[in-house]
Amino acid sequence: MAKVLERQKEDLSIVIAGHVDHGKSTIIGRLLADTDSLPEGKLQQVKETCRRNSKPFEYAFLLDALKDEQSQGITIDSARCFFETDKRRYIIIDAPGHIEFLKNMVTGAARAEASLLVIDADEGVRENSRRHGYMLSMLGIKQVAVLINKMDLVGYNQQIFQEIVEEYTEFLHQINIKPISFIPVSGMRGDNIANLSKRTKWYQGETILEVLDSFNGEKLPGDKPFRMPIQDIYKFTKGGDDRRIIAGTIESGQIKIGDEIVFYPSGKRGKVKSIEAFNEDPKESVSVGYATGFTLEEQIYITRGEVATLAGQSRPQATSRIKVNLFWLGKNSMKKQKDYYLKLGTTKVKAKIEKVVRVIDASKLSQNEDKNEIERHDVAECILKLEKAIAFDLINEIAETSRFVIIDNYEIAGGGIIQNALEDEENWVSENNIIWHEGEVTYEDRCRNIGQQGLVVWFTGLSGSGKSTIAVEVEKELIKQGKVLYRLDGDNIRYGLNSDLGFIKEDRDENIRRITEVATLFKDAGLITLASFISPFKSMRDFAKKKIGEENFIEIYVKANIEVCVKRDPKGLYEKAKQGEIENFTGISSPYEEPEDPDVVIDTEELTVAESVEKVLKLVDSLQITVDSETQKRHPN
Numbered sequence: 001m002a003k004v005l006e007r008q009k010e011d012l013s014i015v016i017a018g019h020v021d022h023g024k025s026t027i028i029g030r031l032l033a034d035t036d037s038l039p040e041g042k043l044q045q046v047k048e049t050c051r052r053n054s055k056p057f058e059y060a061f062l063l064d065a066l067k068d069e070q071s072q073g074i075t076i077d078s079a080r081c082f083f084e085t086d087k088r089r090y091i092i093i094d095a096p097g098h099i100e101f102l103k104n105m106v107t108g109a110a111r112a113e114a115s116l117l118v119i120d121a122d123e124g125v126r127e128n129s130r131r132h133g134y135m136l137s138m139l140g141i142k143q144v145a146v147l148i149n150k151m152d153l154v155g156y157n158q159q160i161f162q163e164i165v166e167e168y169t170e171f172l173h174q175i176n177i178k179p180i181s182f183i184p185v186s187g188m189r190g191d192n193i194a195n196l197s198k199r200t201k202w203y204q205g206e207t208i209l210e211v212l213d214s215f216n217g218e219k220l221p222g223d224k225p226f227r228m229p230i231q232d233i234y235k236f237t238k239g240g241d242d243r244r245i246i247a248g249t250i251e252s253g254q255i256k257i258g259d260e261i262v263f264y265p266s267g268k269r270g271k272v273k274s275i276e277a278f279n280e281d282p283k284e285s286v287s288v289g290y291a292t293g294f295t296l297e298e299q300i301y302i303t304r305g306e307v308a309t310l311a312g313q314s315r316p317q318a319t320s321r322i323k324v325n326l327f328w329l330g331k332n333s334m335k336k337q338k339d340y341y342l343k344l345g346t347t348k349v350k351a352k353i354e355k356v357v358r359v360i361d362a363s364k365l366s367q368n369e370d371k372n373e374i375e376r377h378d379v380a381e382c383i384l385k386l387e388k389a390i391a392f393d394l395i396n397e398i399a400e401t402s403r404f405v406i407i408d409n410y411e412i413a414g415g416g417i418i419q420n421a422l423e424d425e426e427n428w429v430s431e432n433n434i435i436w437h438e439g440e441v442t443y444e445d446r447c448r449n450i451g452q453q454g455l456v457v458w459f460t461g462l463s464g465s466g467k468s469t470i471a472v473e474v475e476k477e478l479i480k481q482g483k484v485l486y487r488l489d490g491d492n493i494r495y496g497l498n499s500d501l502g503f504i505k506e507d508r509d510e511n512i513r514r515i516t517e518v519a520t521l522f523k524d525a526g527l528i529t530l531a532s533f534i535s536p537f538k539s540m541r542d543f544a545k546k547k548i549g550e551e552n553f554i555e556i557y558v559k560a561n562i563e564v565c566v567k568r569d570p571k572g573l574y575e576k577a578k579q580g581e582i583e584n585f586t587g588i589s590s591p592y593e594e595p596e597d598p599d600v601v602i603d604t605e606e607l608t609v610a611e612s613v614e615k616v617l618k619l620v621d622s623l624q625i626t627v628d629s630e631t632q633k634r635h636p637n
């Protein structure tokens with residue numbers, strides 16, 4: 001588990017951004033030097049090196065010199081450095097690559113609460129001065145100070161300063177940012193960084209350090225509703241210790257023992273039994289910023305990616321259709337139809353563009369409503385369709401649980417914020433006034449009653465590959481183990497429930513849809529369902545997995561070559577199909593789409609029936625969390 005954060009003096013993370021060569025590194029070097037945050041002798045050492053190489057000393061060199069030093073507490077990793085004023089400790093995040101910055105903002109590794117935007121007085125407002133402003137505004141960083149740097153190059157001319165102030169203020173106004181101040185500075189000469197400069201007598205404002213100290217720090221814990229994205233569940237089952245610690249980092253709010261937690265999107269609930277801290281005594285309460293864990297009175301099954309919230313406080317949104325504002329930094333444009341991953345908090349789901357509403361040029365602020373793809377450096381408003389519902393907040397409510405990144409081919413390629421939660425189109429039932437009637441007995445009650453969790457083991461494969469043979473044997477073994485289960489088989493279901501369906505694609509899809517509904521109900525009853533169907537189409541297998549729930553679903557590909565299946569031909573059907581007596585026969589005259597990423601592949605040409613069965617049982621065993629019989633309840637509360 002992540003170490004609990006040590007917190008003494010207040011921390012404030014600031015992102016520093018600006019066009020290349022506008023002087024970010026020099027300003028950072030100055031800030032470190034002027035606040036005595038450099039290691040003993042470092043300044044002298046760098047000056048000495050410059051002298052030896054007959055190079056004029058620059059404060060920017062300090063950053064390079066510090067990059068290698070990891071031990072001093074104030075040194076720099078490639079993107080961050082630290083310094084202190086009397087008021088607090090600052091973490092300066094340099095945002096050169098942006099992707100890294102984006103990742104840090106979204107994962108919480110380094111989350112900026114304010115920003116310094118640097119503009120070169122000599123060059124004036126450049127494309128990136130505007131783009132970076134836009135990006136920060138979008139990510140919800142509203143505390144901004146603008147540093148007009150290199151004033152020495154323009155003779156400390158107030159007129160030039162004023163013109164830039166006017167031009168940039170107008171731009172920032174359009175993107176909803178009201179800068180706290182504009183400061184005329186020279187990183188090179190140290191004007192208005194830690195001390196007011198005599199060279200800008202016309203400037204009546206504050207130094208950079210004073211402005212930093214005037215930024216608001218993070219909101220007090222408890223100001224906002226509790227949010228903790230679940231990172232992991234740690235199970236201890238040895239030596240009488242049967243705790244299940246639900247771990248994560250608290251993004252906002254606080255909890256205490258006895259509080260009722262509601263997890264989203266599942267809606268599951270439980271009461272906090274204990275609060276755990278790594279290498280520390282258990283605590284009574286814990287608040288924002290801590291990596292922590294808690295246990296619950298109830299044994300409920302939740303997974304990474306859910307968001308823990310407090311009952312009675314405002315709830316997060318949960319849907320699989322969202323309207324977002326995103327900016328794209330990927331080499332390849334973001335396109336409709338293509339699958340991406342969206343990562344928000346600890347959840348990661350497949351995402352597709354449903355609609356590009358408009359594309360905005362972040363520098364010129366021009367808009368285009370006819371584009372169908374999002375190019376590098378574009379900002380876009382679009383509707384995303386996610387593979388399943390996720391929990392999140394809107395940017396104005398809780399920014400931390402509203403920011404996301406988009407992953408394209410394993411790399412972060414864009415990011416943004418969620419503007420709106422949209423109705424799930426699949427939710428036609430609500431439009432037809434059909435409302436699921438929740439009884440008072442919960443899924444957890446049912447599971448406790450029979451001492452197991454609901455699980456669907458889905459066997460897919462060609463006719464004759466061995467699905468039924470294996471499922472029948474697995475069923476016998478699980479019954480011996482005392483499990484409560486039911487086996488659903490292609491032929492049996494088509495015997496009654498689906499006797500109206502044939503083998504054209506539409507009928508096969510409807511077959512699997514109905515079976516999925518049945519399996520979902522069985523799962524909800526706490527049963528183990530062994531489902532063996534050819535289920536030749538990936539889209540319907542994915543549908544089953546999504547509907548039943550990934551954590552309660554195992555996909556097993558029972559694999560055997562078509563030639564082998566034809567040879568086995570246990571029911572003589574291949575022979576008939578070849579003679580043209582059966583139409584649309586899978587593998588002969590109808591396709592079978594092989595699973596791309598099943599939980600397990602059972603190659604029945606290689607394994608014996610007994611070996612196949614053992615493989616399945618092992619997997620079922622590793623996933624089935626047996627509910628403790630002592631806590632079994634015959635009746636729910």
Ligand SMILES: Nc1ncnc2c1ncn2[C@@H]1O[C@H](COP(=O)(O)OS(=O)(=O)O)[C@@H](OP(=O)(O)O)[C@H]1O
Pocket residue numbers: 462463464468489490491494503507508509511512532533534535536571573582583584585586590
């Ligand atoms: N045209 C055609 N294609 C495939 N299978 C056929 C066909 N006609 C009848 N059968 C018999 O039906 C069983 C498959 O039913 P499923 O419900 O599993 O099929 S599907 O998932 O809807 O594709 C299948 O059972 P298994 O051999 O156990 O797979 C066959 O016995």
Ligand SMILES: Nc1ncnc2c1ncn2[C@@H]1O[C@H](COP(=O)(O)OP(=O)(O)O)[C@@H](O)[C@H]1O
Pocket residue numbers: 461462463464465466467468469470532558568570603604605607608609612
């Ligand atoms: N390792 C194996 N696993 C399962 N079945 C096997 C295996 N090796 C041979 N077989 C034979 O293959 C046939 C599979 O038929 P069946 O289980 O009805 O397939 P399906 O349900 O996939 O149509 C049976 O006759 C079975 O005895």
